[in-house]
Amino acid sequence: MEFSASIIAAFDPAKKIVVLTGAGISAESGVPTFRGEDGLWRRYRAEELATLAAFEANPQLVWEWYDWRRGIIGKAEPNPGHKAIAEMEQIFPYFSLITQNVDGLHRRAGTTRLIEIHGNLWQGRCVREGRVHEDYRCPLPEIPPMCTCGALLRPHVVWFGESLDQGDLARAYGLIEECDLLLVVGTSAVVQPVASFPLMAKQAGAFVLEVNMEPTPLSSLADASFHGKAGEVLPALLQKIKGHR
Ligand SMILES: NC(=O)c1ccc[n+]([C@@H]2O[C@H](COP(=O)([O-])OP(=O)(O)OC[C@H]3O[C@@H](n4cnc5c(N)ncnc54)[C@H](O)[C@@H]3O)[C@@H](O)[C@H]2O)c1
Ligand SMILES: [Zn+2]
Incomplete structure (x- = not known):
């Protein structure tokens, strides 16, 4: 898998990194x-x-x-995609995860700095x-x-017709506005307000990287898109980042 120099540079350890995930990250766990x-x-x-x-x-x-x-x-068990994200938290001092998933698999993989914006089952x-x-x-x-x-x-x-927790949402907006790199994984990027996060990050000057099986509405806006399985792309990306440190 090829990762350009600009992608590797975006994962500089001094950078503020936010990962945003959706149902696709858990697909390989059979959820x-x-x-x-x-x-x-x-x-x-x-x-x-x-x-x-x-x-x-x-x-x-x-x-x-x-x-x-x-x-x-x-x-279901956390898959290599969840595990690669958990490992990123160990590597980067400025790291946060925002997930739309309610399955709790990120926690079980070891991620601790996370906002579960739709709650937890x-x-x-x-x-x-x-x-x-x-x-x-x-x-x-x-x-x-x-x-x-x-x-x-x-x-x-969070049920249909309900609004998100205001505290969670405010924290998420803060992270999005301050991040240097937004990594968006396995979300169709159509459910609001999360769907607007990538554009907000981009307008605030962040590098936006997408990992998804298919092109999405976000693909044209992202600085780079990888179309493949999260459980394969993320571990490969992590190896590359570790090799450059
Ligand atoms: N696991 C869960 O907790 C779970 C499961 C289903 C739905 N939901 C909820 O439903 C809503 C759906 O929105 P969404 O954007 O999260 O999901 P979505 O179902 O709309 O989109 C999933 C995306 O993941 C991609 N994808 C599928 N398999 C993938 C893989 N192996 N690697 C990378 N990408 C892959 C698809 O191409 C698609 O774009 C969310 O609000 C979420 O809370 C949660
Ligand atoms: Zn009570």
């Missing part, structure tokens, strides 16, 4: 998209279950669906106090799960 045909569960579509209205009408049903998804994702949030509880048990012993205060927990994920 199904919830939009695909295999995403159907008891004949419901994700759009019918991943909403506050669905949860308020039937928390039991919504949690049963999440329990099923946790069962599938719990069997392994966390529940108290509907009364807003406190977040992490729970990796699967299946859950009690459905729907309850907070210690006695109120219901809801999945700590």
